Amino acid sequence: MKKLLAILILLISNISFSQLKSVIIDSDTKEKIPYVNIWVENENIGTTSNEKGEFELQLDSQKIIIFSAIGFQTKKITSDSIKNVLELKPLITELDEIIINSKKLSQELTIGEFKKSKINNYFACGTQPWISAKFFEYKAKYEKTPYLKKLRILTKSDVKNSKFNIRLYGVNKKGEPENYIYNENIIGIAKKGKKTTEIDLSELNIEFPEKGFFVAIEWLIVEENRHEYNYTMQGSRKKLIGTSYEPAIGTVPAETNENSWRLNQGKWRKVWKNNDKSIRKYRNKYNQLAIELTLTN
Incomplete structure (x- = not known):
């Protein structure tokens, strides 16, 4: 029996x-x-x-x-x-005619600047492959420096050389990320610890779209990014084992979530208001990714 x-x-x-x-x-x-x-x-x-x-x-x-x-x-x-x-199936896209001029690289402009020392809040994916995106609006002054040169992203990793993917999206009528402006993976590598991770875009010849675009961070649920840690539940001494996939990405507090989106359960949604009361300057604010973009001519 x-x-x-x-x-x-x-x-x-x-x-x-x-x-x-x-x-x-x-x-x-x-x-x-x-x-x-x-x-x-x-x-x-x-x-x-x-x-x-x-x-x-x-x-x-x-x-x-x-x-x-x-x-x-x-x-x-x-x-x-x-x-x-x-x-x-590969995407079949009709590309506009591209005229590549020689770059003088004499001018640069940085937007979305952040101070590493001022950031103490991070967004991590846990065990799901989140994608989190920040919108960069086009402005007329960018005409003098129209090419994307580099990204600087604040990362915090508990493993050595964790990998993440960069997706560059256009924007649809709803303001959501949609359609790629670059059709290949751009892999970033975050060193262990709190670092400013720099990603070179200068060889890709990507011009800033006049409708603006999104820089999206995609967490990769792969073994080399896996990190196990011990923790306890409130009111208990029992040690539990948690799992995360590195790296965590630094965030800055924002008054609005207009430019911040996350792909969750396969759908784009605007980020929610931060209800963590432990960090005063982030309280009741929206977490926006700490991403700097440098433009050049």
Whole structure:
């Protein structure tokens, strides 16, 4: 009787939880696609494909899975139809004629400046592959320095050389991030500790769009970013083990969330008001990513 009960429990467990495993490839070239953002629709469950395009996801029932990668069409598919290999279709975009002039690099302009020493609040992703975005509005004075030269991002990492992805989006009529202005991954590497991480964009020849654009940070749920730590619940001495995926990104307090968006459960939403009362200057403010953008001619 005990053996029968054990078998039944095992069967129920296998039915309730299934391990979804697959490799994501380009439908045209058949090459593996790294760092694909993977979400369960309308739920806080997600992951990221690794450098080999591989991913694993544990589910308790059939779900709708959303796959998003720079340069590819977003795909929605039921979990039971995902096989050993999953294909994503490349985006087909009509690009405007680009005239590349020689750069003199004699002028620079920095916007969104922050002071590292003044920031003591960070946003981290936990175990879900969040994307958080900051909007940069176009201004007429940028005509003299129209090219994106570099990004400076305040990072805080508990592991050595944690990786994150930069997505550069245009803006739609609702003010949300939509459509890429650059169709490839831009990988940032954050050294351990509190650092200002610099990302060189000068060789990409990207001009500041007249409608403005978003710089988005994408957290990668990959093993090299994994950090385990001990913590205790309030009122208990029992030590628990938590998991985060590095790095955390510094934030500055803002009076409005107009320029700040986060992709959660596969949907873009404006950031919510900070209810953490422990840091006075952030109290009842909105957390905006600490990102500086340097422009050049």
